[in-house]
Amino acid sequence: MKRIRIPSCATPSLAPRAARRPLCPYATALQRSIAPHNHRIQARFQTTTAVENFGGEQIEIEALAEQTPNAPAAPRQSQIHGSIRPEELPSPHPSEAVRSVKLSALRARLSLPPRFPLQTLARTLVHPSADPDPNFNNASMSMLGANLLGYYTTEYLLCNYPRLPISVIFAAQNAYVGPRALAIIAREWGIEAAAEPGGEVDPGLLQFKRLKPGEGVPAILARQVPWKWNTTNTHRIVATDEFGSDNAPPSPHSLATTPVPMEEAAQSFVRALVGSLHLHLGAPLVKRFFKAHFLSRHLDISTMFNFRTPTRDLSRLCAREGFESPVARLISETGRLSRHPVFVVGVYSGKDKLGEGAGSSLDEARVRAAAAALKAWYLYRPVDVTLPSSMEGELDTSKWKPNMVDCGEVIV
Amino acid sequence: MPLSAIKTVATAQNGVGAFILPCKRITLSYCDWAGSSRGMNAYLKNQLGAFAKRNPQIEIQVYKKAKHHPVMTADYLNGHRKSINVKNMTPEGVKEKIELLRNASPEEDKRVPNKPVTSINESVRGIWSPFHGAKIKI
Known part of the structure; x- marks a missing residue:
């Protein structure tokens, strides 16, 4: 339903340079001490694009590393030419990724193909709070992943349930x-967190700076009071996140060096993984991955409605759609004078039964019947659905069938 | 607002879309001196490689623990852990036990309750109601 996040285009810390190959300021130092056993993997470092291995790369790295003025934090710059111990790095060196058992087990567990590099998988596990350098943390990939997840979920919901009210779409x-869902998914994938981030830690562990015991949620993560109180649905759709919050979430880049709760780091990992899958393996595989791991989860949307005045909503709906106004009729009953009476009431518009409900009083049954009728309207599912993303890159447009667009929920 | 939504989280159904094996790590310990580890040592030498190749999703750790009986421990996705002491076992017995840990459910052993099975999916046929259908007169 919406929007590319604006900060992803505007963050100053993002993408400062467009070099032919991404730079690793440690590369020169570490190449002297660590013997690489695979040249092709080495050439990739932390990048998200596959790069050819050129001859003479060693010299080029040295030359470029010296020219990098805005390279990361102080320890990195001062140590470029000395030999670096892994404990001095803020996050594990990319060359450690191929040696991590946890990472290759994770890749196999998620059934990812071996052409998805372990170095990228390791990078998705580094939260900006552990390593503020945007070339080594997952901030940019998690932005991409958040947008992709939002896109695929929204198109699924909007195409399959065209009449859902906006608040239910947000909740779904x-x-x-x-x-919360992403944090649970990360736990179900077997992600474990490192006690403290650092260069010597196994790269298969989730790296983030932990909150100290007793410390509250940092101010940047605490959702503040909106600056105006009458936050409208339009504001929620246009200006904040895809879940209808009152204010926008912080940009991942702004969380650098802030201690964060584990949930925040875990969700950034899942998003970054989806983003990096898109970059390495392409959209079709991401769509399959999304279907297998996210849409396959069980969600009963019919239990998510909370009506306040269903009878009034239903009569407004009938007036809007030009049906006869709804009438509640008693279908059957038992034990009216007993301790447990049951009444079955149907709501009729003319001769059509719109909904039916059972309750222990006539009023309860009538309200339940109206709610059932409203749910039957809102949860309508078209038979033929063509998702917009399924037509990406297709030359033959004859398969496209326009989706139903409803005029929206009842306004009372 | 006439209508608000109730916030929930979609629940996992492992195996409906993707299947993730609950066993995520197996730790094996051996002693190279004592006799109770003989079967374990033979298993480690000859058969563990094939097991690891067949199960790339399981992280396998092997460590020496001198003067102790050999133990294998499995960690599961939900944080539970199961251990088996494999002292004096033959390599085949060790293999059986490692397969047992791999295939085990992470939940603790408990009695199967004597209750009808319930489903989260809606019934195709609907639930029988005494208030509907043909009236029966006695």
Whole structure:
């Protein structure tokens, strides 16, 4: 349903240079001490694009590393030419990734093909709070992944349930790819967190700076009071995240060096993994991955409605759609004078039964019947659905069938 | 607002889309001096490689623990852990036990309750209701 996040285009710390190959300021130092056993993997370092291995790369790295004025934090710059001990790095060196058992086990567990490099998988596990350098943390990939997850979930919901009210769409979106859902998914994938991030830690562990015991959530993560109180649905759709929050979430880049809760780091990993899969393996595989790991989860949307005045909503709906106004009729009953009476009430518009409900009083049954009728309307599913993303890159447009667009929920 | 939504989280159904084996790590310990580790040592030498190749999703750790009986420990995705002491076992017995840990459910052993099975999916046929259908007169 919406939008590329604006900070992803505007963050100053993003993509400062467009070199032919991404630079690793440690490369020169470490290449002297660590013997690489695979040249092709080495040439990739932390990049998200596959790069050819050129001859004479050693010299080029040295030359470029010296020219990099805005390279990361102080220890990195001062140590470029000395030999670096891994404990001095903020996050594990990319060359360690191929040796990590945890990483290759994780790749196999998620059934990712071997052409997805372990170095990238290791980078998705580094939260900006552990390593503020945007070339080595997962901030940019998690932005991409968040947008992809939002896109695929929203198109699934909007095409399959065209009449869902906007608040239910937001809640369903939150249930599939919300922060809590992503943190749970990361745990179900067997992600473990490092006690403290650092260069000597196994790269298969989630790296983030932990909150100290007793410390509250940092101010940047605490959702503040909106600057105006009458936050509208339009504001929620246009200006904040895809879950209808009152204010926008912080940009991943702004979380550098801030201690964060584990949930925040875990969700950034899942998003970054989706983003990096898109970059390495392409959209079709990401769509399959999304279907297998996210859409396959169980969510009963019919239990997510919370009506306040279903009878009034239903009569407004009938008036809007030009149906006869709804009438509640008693279908059957038992034990009216007993301790446990049951009434079955149907709501009729003319001769059509819109919904039916059972309750222990006439009023309860009538309200339940109206709610059932409203759910039957809102949860309508078209038979033929063509998702917009399924037509990406297709030359033959004859398979495209336009999707139903509804005029929206009832306004009372 | 006439209508609000109830926030929930979609629940996992392992195996419906992707299947993830609950066993994520197996730790094997051996002693190269004592006799109780003889079967374990033979297993480590000859058969563990094939097991690891067949199960790339399991992280395998082997370490020497001198003067102790050999133990294998499995860690599962939900944080549970199961251990088996494999002292004096033959390599075949060790193999059987490692397969047992690999295939085990992470939940603790418990009695199967004597209750009907419930499903989260809606019934195709609907639930029988005494208030609908043909009226029966006695």
